[in-house]
Amino acid sequence: MLTSPSTLLRIEEAPVLITTLFAYQHLHYGWLLFAILFLTPDLFMLGYLVNVRLGAAIYNLAHILTLPFALLFISYVRHWQLAPAIALIWTAHIVFDRLLGYGLKYPTHFRDTHLQHMPRLNPLLRNKKGSHAGPLF
Numbered sequence: 001m002l003t004s005p006s007t008l009l010r011i012e013e014a015p016v017l018i019t020t021l022f023a024y025q026h027l028h029y030g031w032l033l034f035a036i037l038f039l040t041p042d043l044f045m046l047g048y049l050v051n052v053r054l055g056a057a058i059y060n061l062a063h064i065l066t067l068p069f070a071l072l073f074i075s076y077v078r079h080w081q082l083a084p085a086i087a088l089i090w091t092a093h094i095v096f097d098r099l100l101g102y103g104l105k106y107p108t109h110f111r112d113t114h115l116q117h118m119p120r121l122n123p124l125l126r127n128k129k130g131s132h133a134g135p136l137f
Contacts, residue, residue, distance in 0.1 A: 006101075006115045013095040020092045029085040037089045048110060056105040063094050063104060 001007055024034065044062035048055030061067070068090035075083030097103070103113035 009103075009115060010099055010101060013099040017092060017095045017099060020088050020095065024085065024088045024092070027084065027088075029088070033085060034089050034092075037086065038093055041090060041093050045110070052109060053107040055110070056107040060104045063097065065091065065094055068094065 041062040044058045045055065047058030068087040071083055071090070072087035074080075075087060098115065101113070101115050103115035106112040106114075
């Protein structure tokens with residue numbers, strides 16, 4: 001495990017996620033807002049409809065921690081009320097993605113990330129007897 005950088009990077013995200021969720025709760029933000037906005041950064045994968053290079057660039061822009069951290073800092077300095085909640089939700093989304101192995105994208109294919117290459121799922125699995133188990137999703 002200590003020789004697998006991708007595993008270490010994924011494990012490293014767990015305390016960041018816990019801290020983000022704790023801060024969100026501590027600041028008394030609403031969990032309905034959290035649920036509504038949690039998957040919003042994934043809308044940036046729509047860039048893949050144009051082409052892989054643009055899709056990776058736009059997706060990565062929404063999935064680097066620099067932007068939510070900057071929003072959190074600016075919202076603290078400017079005393080904005082809603083922006084810290086958005087920044088914490090955004091951060092939680094990013095670290096949750098990375099914890100699951102979904103990292104920043106390379107411009108080769110959506111499944112090529114900085115954490116791993118995610119193989120294409122075979123829609124039909126075979127059990128030990130050779131019969132089909134059915135679709136995965």
